[in-house]
Amino acid sequence: MSKILIIAEHLNGQLNAATARCVTCARAMNPESIDVLVLADAPDAIASAVAKLEGVSKVLTAARAENAHALAAVLAPQIAAAARNGYTHLLLPSTTFGKDVAPRTAALLGVGQVSDIMAADGAHKFKRPIYAGNAIVDVETPVDAIVVGTVRTASWPVVAESGNAAPIESLQLDVELPTHTRFVGLQQASSDRPDLQSAQRVVSGGRGVGSKENFEIIYKLADKMRAGVGASRAAVDAGYVPNDLQVGQTGKIIAPELYMAIGISGAIQHLTGIKDAGTIVAINKDPDAPIFEIADYGLVGDLFKIVPELEAAV
Amino acid sequence: MKILVGYKRVVDYNVRIQVKPDGSGVVTEGVKLSANPFDDIALEEALRLREKGIATEVVIATIAPADAQPHLRNGLAMGANRALHIVSGGPVQPLAAARAFLKLIEKEQPGLVILGKQAIDDDCNQTGQMLAALWNRPQATFASKLELNGNTASVTREVDAGLETLEVELPAVITTDLRLNEPRFIKLPDIMKAKSKPIETIELTSLGIEQGGEIKSTRFAPPPKRSRGVMVKDVAELVAALKQKGLV
Numbered sequence: 001m002s003k004i005l006i007i008a009e010h011l012n013g014q015l016n017a018a019t020a021r022c023v024t025c026a027r028a029m030n031p032e033s034i035d036v037l038v039l040a041d042a043p044d045a046i047a048s049a050v051a052k053l054e055g056v057s058k059v060l061t062a063a064r065a066e067n068a069h070a071l072a073a074v075l076a077p078q079i080a081a082a083a084r085n086g087y088t089h090l091l092l093p094s095t096t097f098g099k100d101v102a103p104r105t106a107a108l109l110g111v112g113q114v115s116d117i118m119a120a121d122g123a124h125k126f127k128r129p130i131y132a133g134n135a136i137v138d139v140e141t142p143v144d145a146i147v148v149g150t151v152r153t154a155s156w157p158v159v160a161e162s163g164n165a166a167p168i169e170s171l172q173l174d175v176e177l178p179t180h181t182r183f184v185g186l187q188q189a190s191s192d193r194p195d196l197q198s199a200q201r202v203v204s205g206g207r208g209v210g211s212k213e214n215f216e217i218i219y220k221l222a223d224k225m226r227a228g229v230g231a232s233r234a235a236v237d238a239g240y241v242p243n244d245l246q247v248g249q250t251g252k253i254i255a256p257e258l259y260m261a262i263g264i265s266g267a268i269q270h271l272t273g274i275k276d277a278g279t280i281v282a283i284n285k286d287p288d289a290p291i292f293e294i295a296d297y298g299l300v301g302d303l304f305k306i307v308p309e310l311e312a313a314v
Numbered sequence: 315m316k317i318l319v320g321y322k323r324v325v326d327y328n329v330r331i332q333v334k335p336d337g338s339g340v341v342t343e344g345v346k347l348s349a350n351p352f353d354d355i356a357l358e359e360a361l362r363l364r365e366k367g368i369a370t371e372v373v374i375a376t377i378a379p380a381d382a383q384p385h386l387r388n389g390l391a392m393g394a395n396r397a398l399h400i401v402s403g404g405p406v407q408p409l410a411a412a413r414a415f416l417k418l419i420e421k422e423q424p425g426l427v428i429l430g431k432q433a434i435d436d437d438c439n440q441t442g443q444m445l446a447a448l449w450n451r452p453q454a455t456f457a458s459k460l461e462l463n464g465n466t467a468s469v470t471r472e473v474d475a476g477l478e479t480l481e482v483e484l485p486a487v488i489t490t491d492l493r494l495n496e497p498r499f500i501k502l503p504d505i506m507k508a509k510s511k512p513i514e515t516i517e518l519t520s521l522g523i524e525q526g527g528e529i530k531s532t533r534f535a536p537p538p539k540r541s542r543g544v545m546v547k548d549v550a551e552l553v554a555a556l557k558q559k560g561l562v
Contacts, residue, residue, distance in 0.1 A: 011475055071480070072443060073452055096473040100455045103408065103443035111527040112409045115438045129537065130436050134331035135340050138533040145527065180486075181452040184468065184479040197474070201561070225562060233492065243458065243472045243493065250432070250492060252474065258561045269327070275540065279561055281552065296543035299552055309549040314562045 001032035002123040004089040007079055008038045008050055009070075009097045015049040017198045018093035018151075020158040023053050025151040026091055027159070029123045033057040037082055037171065039075055041068040047168045054162035060171040069183035070097055076104035078173045083109060083146060089123065094150035094253075095197075106148035113148045114139055118155040123147070132249040133272035153197065154255035154276045189242050191229075193219075196245060199228030202256040202277075204247060206270075207234035208263020208284065208303060215240045217304070218262060221311045230254070232264045248273035263303050266291025283307070315425035315484075317360040318418065319394065320442075321374040322350040323385040324435040337533045340435075349388060352430025355490040358497040359460060360428055361393040368462050369426070371395045375418055377402050377411055383513060390508035391500045397511070398422075402518040405436075412444035413523040419449060424485060426467070431456050431489040442489035452482035456491040 004026045009016040019036065026034045035058045036050045043061040050059045060082065066074050079101070083090045090105065092098030094116045106113040119127040124141045126149065141147045196202060203225065205218040215235070222229045230247040231240065247254055249269040255276035262283045264270060271294060274280060282295035283303050292298040299306060325331065326346040333340055349357075363369040374389040375398040376382055386397040400414055419427065432439035446453035454460075454469035458477065461468045462484070471478045472491045546552045556562045 072455070073446070076447060096456060096471075099439050100443065100453075103440035104447040104453065106440070106527075107409060107412060107444035107447035110524075112407050112529045113438070113440055114529060115440060125532075131325070131331040131340060132434065132437065133537055135333050136535050136537050137531050138535075140530040140532055142528070178450075178452075180483040181454075182481045184481050186473075186476060186478045188476040237493065242476065243491075244474060244476050249434070249437070258556070275537070279556070279559060280540070280543075281556070292545070293542055294540040297552055297555055298543065298545045299547075299549070300545065306549055310553065313549055313553045314556075 002029055002088045003086060004029065004031045004034045004091060005083055005087040006034065006036045007090070007092045007098070007101065008036050008046060009093055009095060010038070010040060010046045013042070013045055015046050016093070016095070016097075017158055018095050018098070018153045019050065020053050021153045021156040022091050022093050022151045023055050023159040024156040025117060025120065026089070027055045028120045029089065031089070031123065035060055037062060037079065039064075039067045039078060041065050048165070051165040051168055052161045054160045056166040059166055059168040061168060062171050062173050066177050070101065071181050071183060072101045072104045073181040074177050075101050076108055077175045077177065079105045080108040081173045081175050082171060087146060089147045089149070092150050094152050098150045102148060102150050109146055109148065111145050111148055113150070114141060115150050116152040117149045118152045128152070129272070132269055133275060134268065152253060154253045189244060193222060194226065194228040196228040196230055196247070197252055197254055199256050201225050201227035201258040202230050202254060203227045203260045203262065204230035204232065204264060205235055205240070205262050206232035206264030207238065209235060209240060212240045214304075217307045221307055224311050225314055227258075228256070232267070232270050261291050261295070262307060264291055265289045266294070315369050316371045316373060316422060317363060317369045318422055318424040318427045319353070319357045319360045319372060319374045320415065320429035321353045321357060321376045321386070321389045322430070322433050323347050323376060323378050323382050324350045324433055327351060327434055333534050333536045337535060339534050347385065349385065350430050350433045352432060352434075352490050352492075354392075354497040355492070355494050356428040356430050357389055357392055357394060358495045359490060361498075362495065363462065373398060373422060373424070375400065375415065377406050377414055377518065379403065386513050387505075387508050388500060390511040390513075391504045392498065393504070395511065397513040399513055399515045400518050400521070401515055406518070407528060408438050408440035409444055409527050410523065411441045412448055414518060414521055415441070415445050416448045417521045417523060426462075426485060427487045429487065429489050431491055442487050446487040449487070452486040453489070454480050454482050454486060455489040457488050458491050458493045460488060460494065
C-alpha cells in the first residue's frame with residue numbers, strides 16, 4: 001500500500017489551496033496514509049490549517065530559520081530526507097513553487113518525475129498533458145522506486161475540511177543546508193480581488209484591450225462580478241498587466257466555473273490554460289478568432305462598448 | 315567566463331499537434347522542427363552577456379539524433395561559438411538529460427549554465443532543476459531578469475505570487491522565462507559564418523551516465539474536445555444565458 005508525502009505550499013503564513021488539491025489527487029491513489037510536511041520558519045499556524053483537510057493522516061513540521069523562504073536548494077535536501085522515511089510517493093502542486101522544488105528533490109532521490117498529474121489509475125499509472133495539452137500521455141512509474149510527481153491543480157478539486165484534525169508532529173531533519181542561494185525580495189502585486197488560481201469566476205483581457213489604461217474596464221467588470229483577473233501572454237508582454245496574471249501553457253492553468261475572455265484571440269498556448277473552465281465566454285471583434293471554437297457563448301463586437309454594458313447588467 | 319546553453323530541438327510551436335491513430339506517439343515526421351523557444355531565449359541571454367564582455371564563450375549543447383546538425387547550425391548562426399551534439403537514438407527524459415549535461419559540465423567547467431524553463435514538447439519543466447541538484451549548485455528558475463555581479467548573479471523570477479529576486483553564487487543553473495529577452499533573428503551572412511564553427515559529436519552511450527528512474531509512456535491520446543457553443547447577439551442575451559446557469 002502507498003504511503004504518500006505531500007509538501008505544503010504556503011506564503012506569508014497562509015496555506016495555499018493548491019495543497020488541498022494535492023490531497024484530492026493523493027486520495028485518488030487509494031493510499032494507506034497521506035502525510036503532509038510543512039517546511040517553514042514558523043509552521044504551526046500553517047500546520048493547523050493542513051490538519052483540518054479531510055484525508056490527511058498526519059501533519060509533519062520542519063521548523064528552521066532557513067525555511068523562511070521557499071528556496072529549492074534549501075528545501076530539496078530536507079524533503080528528500082523526509083521522503084526516505086518509508087514513503088512511496090512524494091507530491092507537490094504544479095505551481096511555480098512545486099515546479100521549482102520537485103525536480104530538484106527527484107534528482108536527489110535518483111528518480112524521474114511525473115509533471116502535471118491530471119488523473120491517477122492506482123498508484124503507478126497517471127495521465128499528464130504534453131504539447132501544451134494537445135496530447136495526453138499515459139505514463140507508468142517503476143513500482144520499486146519512490147514516485148515523485150507534481151499535481152496539475154486545475155484537474156483536482158480542493159478537498160473538504162474534516163471535523164477531526166489530524167495529529168501534528170515535529171520532524172527533526174538533520175540535513176546540512178547550502179548557503180549559496182539567498183532570498184532578496186518578493187514584489188507582490190497587492191490586490192483585494194479573488195486569487196486567480198482559486199477564483200470561481202475569472203475575467204481575462206488580451207491584446208485587444210489595447211493599453212494598461214484601457215485594462216481598467218477589465219478590472220471594473222471583474223470587481224462587479226467579484227471575479228479574479230487574468231490576461232493573455234500578449235497583454236502581459238505588452239506591459240498592460242503584471243506577469244502573475246498570465247494564463248496559459250507557461251503561465252497559470254486555471255479551472256474557474258466561469259471564464260470570460262475579452263479581446264483574446266485564443267492561441268493554443270492560451271487555450272491550454274482554460275480547458276477545464278466550466279463555462280467559457282468569448283468577446284472579440286474578429287468573428288474568426290479561434291477563441292470562438294471552444295467558447296460556450298461567443299459575442300462578436302467592440303469590447304469597449306460591450307464590457308461597460310455587461311458591467312451594468314450583471 | 316564560459317556559458318553553457320541547453321538547445322533542444324522540438325516540434326515548432328505553430329504546428330498543429332496530431333496524435334498517431336494507434337496511440338503510439340505524436341506525429342513528428344514531416345513536421346517543422348525548431349529550437350525550443352525558451353532555449354532561444356537562453357541562447358540570446360548568453361550572447362548578450364558575451365557582447366557585454368562578461369562572458370567570453372557561449373557553447374550550445376543538445377541531446378538529439380544524428381540528423382540534428384542543422385538545428386545546431388542555427389544556434390551557431392545566432393552567435394554561439396561552438397556546439398556539443400550528444401547523439402541519442404531517441405528522446406531522453408529530463409533526469410537522463412541532466413545526467414548527460416553534468417558530464418558536459420565536468421568537461422567544460424562553465425561559469426554559468428542557462429536552460430529553457432521547459433521544452434514545449436514534453437512540457438516537463440524539470441531538467442534545469444535536476445541538473446542543479448546533481449551538480450550541487452544553485453538554481454534560479456523562471457528568470458525574467460539576470461544580472462551578473464562578479465561571483466554572484468541576481469535573478470528576478472516569475473512566480474505565481476509576483477516577481478521574486480534571488481542572489482545565487484556562481485556557477486549556477488538559470489532557467490529562462492518568456493520575458494527575459496527577445497531573441498534576435500538570424501541573418502544570412504551569419505548562416506554562412508556558422509558553417510565553419512565547430513560541432514563536437516559525443517555518443518550518449520559513451521558518457522557512461524547512470525541509468526534508472528525512467529518513466530514509461532504507454533499510450534498517447536488527443537485531449538477531450540470542448541465543443542463550440544452558441545453565438546449570442548448582444549449583452550442582454552449573454553447575461554440571460556449566464557443567469558440561467560447561475561453563473562452571474
